[in-house]
Amino acid sequence: GQSLEQPSEVTAVEGAIVQINCTYQTSGFYGLSWYQQHDGGAPTFLSYNALDGLEETGRFSSFLSRSDSYGYLLLQELQMKDSASYFCAEGKLIFGQGTELSVKP
């Protein structure tokens, strides 16, 4: 079957760096997307990797390795407002179960 696996929860302190991993098993893979969701609100798009390598957008970076079926989201200089759930997704059709990030003071 098609699936994306990510840790269920991660805790980090303000100002730190955290990495959220995502491994996938899908057919017809196009690329890996990342979304942020606060408290059941609307998920919002963070990044999309179609090619191997690192994409950087401000404090957030996303990485993809097609040969390893693996990607990650890197959040730097963590802020309290980064506490949220983070989802990896294959294109728009299949989402991981989400990683709940808690940022502590």
Next chain:
Amino acid sequence: DAGVIQSPRHEVTEMGQEVTLRCKLISGHNSLFWYRQTMMRGLELLIYFNNNVPIDDSGMPEDRFSAKMPNASFSTLKIQPSEPRDSAVYFCASSSAGANTGELFFGEGSRLTVL
């Protein structure tokens, strides 16, 4: 731009009643996706349309669920009859880039409770 607009934001109904959820796409977008989110199953794709045509409805749970896109900017998701296990947050999202690439724009969701 107003973004994707969903209604109602909250719906409480009794088992057996018909529920209709509505979604207005962002102007210019041609792909529309309906998702359901629960604690147990996460965010699941129910159905998606491209240029008003349903492309993949394999995620629709059963015949009680139906979705339509009567025009390029509007869609409905109907559950008839509703059951308690249908309780979830239903999101619609639109895109200008098809199903495989690019960004999804989500609405705020419709929180459905079936008693």
